Every structure is written in structure tokens, then in C-alpha cells.
Amino acid sequence: MAAGLGDAGFQGEVVVVCGEPEMPYERPHLSKGFLLGTVARERLGLRPAAQYRELGVELLLGRWVTELDLEQHKIVLESGDTVGWDLLCIATGSSARRLAGFDDAVYLRVLSDALQLRAILESGAQLDVVGAGFIGCEVAAAARQRGSVVRVFEVLPQPMQRVLGEELGNYLADVHRRHGVDLRLETSPPKDLGRSVVVGIGSVPRVELAAAAGIAIDDGIQVDEQGRTSVPGVYAAGDVTRFWSPLFEARIRVEHFQTAQRQGFAVGQAMAGRGDPFAEAPWFWSDQYELNLQYAGAGLAWDATITRATFGQPPFSVFYLREGRLIGVVGVNDRHTVSRARHAMEARAQISPQQLADPAFDLRRAIPRAQG
Numbered sequence: 001m002a003a004g005l006g007d008a009g010f011q012g013e014v015v016v017v018c019g020e021p022e023m024p025y026e027r028p029h030l031s032k033g034f035l036l037g038t039v040a041r042e043r044l045g046l047r048p049a050a051q052y053r054e055l056g057v058e059l060l061l062g063r064w065v066t067e068l069d070l071e072q073h074k075i076v077l078e079s080g081d082t083v084g085w086d087l088l089c090i091a092t093g094s095s096a097r098r099l100a101g102f103d104d105a106v107y108l109r110v111l112s113d114a115l116q117l118r119a120i121l122e123s124g125a126q127l128d129v130v131g132a133g134f135i136g137c138e139v140a141a142a143a144r145q146r147g148s149v150v151r152v153f154e155v156l157p158q159p160m161q162r163v164l165g166e167e168l169g170n171y172l173a174d175v176h177r178r179h180g181v182d183l184r185l186e187t188s189p190p191k192d193l194g195r196s197v198v199v200g201i202g203s204v205p206r207v208e209l210a211a212a213a214g215i216a217i218d219d220g221i222q223v224d225e226q227g228r229t230s231v232p233g234v235y236a237a238g239d240v241t242r243f244w245s246p247l248f249e250a251r252i253r254v255e256h257f258q259t260a261q262r263q264g265f266a267v268g269q270a271m272a273g274r275g276d277p278f279a280e281a282p283w284f285w286s287d288q289y290e291l292n293l294q295y296a297g298a299g300l301a302w303d304a305t306i307t308r309a310t311f312g313q314p315p316f317s318v319f320y321l322r323e324g325r326l327i328g329v330v331g332v333n334d335r336h337t338v339s340r341a342r343h344a345m346e347a348r349a350q351i352s353p354q355q356l357a358d359p360a361f362d363l364r365r366a367i368p369r370a371q372g
């Protein structure tokens, strides 16, 4: 957001207030390379400190906001101090969904959680993972790669079923089992597992401050395609929002790193008075064992799928369609297909089922050339 303000020529002061004490860092490593020990703590940082100075951004770290005072145009900190504003952007992200009876489990969201989990893995302890969504699957993969004995409990019939569907879910279940995970599907975890436990059952948008201030909420702070909330002068960006997507013609909530960055940038530009609507297709990746999964789309319901190349033999991809329109794609070790399909989606390209299925058809050919 701050970078978008700078890009659009904003000349005023930018103050970023954050409860976490660390310099802003990239969370995706926390369930992947950081657990494996291949990404060091120093490599987690989002930008070097000097860049914040160059952008004219003052960072107030380790400071929690307790109230948004929209009348007086100030935010109130836990310490009782206040910070005034002319324009406000709320980017409070999301927090890990809690599971009743599992208060002592690790909920992987921030660096200190990852440090705790890494210490568990280094101790060689046996690990139970509750939830086979992306974070649960990544943690299970990292733990197996570090030699831990791992059980995973998932209430649904397949891992990652909600976004990827049944067929890919089955494929991933096989992948985890082949790597030695004791995967227990359609099973709730017993209360007393007696092992170290990680719970990864999704996240919830941190809307409390905005809700208390009277800003409209609908499973996330409700914003338009430029990040405007229901209150003039107050914007929101990132995981905490449910934003209008002109591309998918739907209000969507996305919890992906790149979308938080790109939408945040667009919101910053809009705050500075020079912005285009954010109309990109969300994209994320996941690393599990030797597999790199990439997904582009808004996680919307589909009515048909088409596979490119041989299902189950990477590289391959699955396209998701609704009423004939491409609305999502997942690639397994097939990042070029995902990247091209993403651009095709954004360009609303017309692609036939035969072209989608044919690995020899370069999806870039379906994208209309820009005019002029």
C-alpha cells in the first residue's frame, strides 16, 4: 500500500503501525523453507530497512492499535498514544482459526509460531497435524522431510478439497501417504493426542477494529475494487478485505501473499488519487516434497474441469470452468501453464476445451493483443 502511494506521487507522511515487533516479513516461508532450514531468518524480510526510508515510510513496530476513532481522525494505541490521519488504510490481515480444546497447539501464523514449530521438528518429536489444507499439508511435508513421524487428521474426504476438488485431493492424499504420512481422512482428532500438535484449519479476517468503528463487514471488510470501505477516506487492503473483483464479477476474499501485495499497491495508488480498479486473478503456490503446486483463480465454484497432459504425472494442470468460462487453474510442477492461464483469464480470452487440454497449444496465443 505504501509503495502504491509513492508510485502515484503521494507527497505526505506515511506511517505504518504494526503490532508485531519484527520488520515486515514474508509469511509463506514459515510453513516451507523456514521449517526445512533452507530459508534463514534473515531472508524472510520483505524489504531492506533502507527502502522504507526511501519510500518515506515511518514504521511503528510492536505497537497495537486498540481503536479507530473515525470522528477525530486518529488511531488509539495500546499505550494510550494516538496517531492522527487524513487517510486511513486498514490492513490487519487474518489470524489462525482456533479449535476448541486445542489451546496448547501451535497455530502457525507469525514468526514466533514458526520458531516454536521448528524447535519441535529439530527435537525429533512426533507430530500431529490437524487440518489438511495448504498450511497443514505443507507442515506435514516439511516435517516428513525432516524425518518426523507425522499423523494428519482431516474431517473432509480429501486434502485441500475445497479449492482443488476431489480428483486432485485424492492425488495429493496419495502423495502424502507415499511420503509416509499417516493421513486420517474424514476423522476429527481425539482430544488428547499426546504428541506435539499443529492446527491448520484456516484463518479468519481480523475485522474487530473496523467492526467496532462501524465500518461495513461481510466476512471481511467490505471494499470496492479500489479498496474503499463504507466510510469515506477509510480504505482497507489485503487478507482482511472482501473486495469487488471486476474480473470475476463477484466479491471475493483472498488469503494470498501476492494478492495482498498487488491489491495493497492498487489501494495505495487509489488513496493517492491515481488508481485503476484491481482486476487481477489471485495466484498462490505451495511446495510439498518434490511438488510445486500453483493456483490461479478466485476459488469460485466450477461446473467442469479439463486436464492438460496426463493427470497424476507431473507436469500437468487442471482447468476449472463455469458455464464454459475459465475461472481457475492449478498446475503441478507446471508453472508456465498457470502463469499463461492466469493472463488468459485476466484478458477474458476465449479458449476452446481442445486448446486447454492440448499441452502443445501455447495459451498465450489465445490472448488478444493490446490495441494501439
Ligand SMILES: Cc1cc2nc3c(=O)[nH]c(=O)nc-3n(C[C@H](O)[C@H](O)[C@H](O)COP(=O)(O)OP(=O)(O)OC[C@H]3O[C@@H](n4cnc5c(N)ncnc54)[C@H](O)[C@@H]3O)c2cc1C
Binding pocket: 017, 018, 019, 020, 026, 027, 028, 029, 030, 031, 063, 064, 065, 066, 091, 092, 093, 094, 108, 109, 110, 135, 206, 209, 237, 238, 239, 240, 254, 255, 256, 257, 258, 260, 283, 284, 285, 286, 287
Ligand atoms: C504459514 C503461512 C504460509 C503461507 N503460505 C502462503 C503461500 O505459500 N502462498 C500465498 O500466496 N500465501 C501464503 N500465505 C498467506 C499470506 O502470507 C497472506 O495472504 C499475507 O500475509 C496477507 O498479508 P496482509 O498484509 O493482508 O496480512 P498479514 O500478513 O496478516 O499482516 C497483518 C499485520 O497486521 C498486524 N495487526 C493486526 N491487528 C493489529 C492491530 N490491532 N494493531 C496493530 N497491528 C495489527 C498483524 O500483527 C500483522 O503483522 C501464508 C500464510 C501463512 C501464515
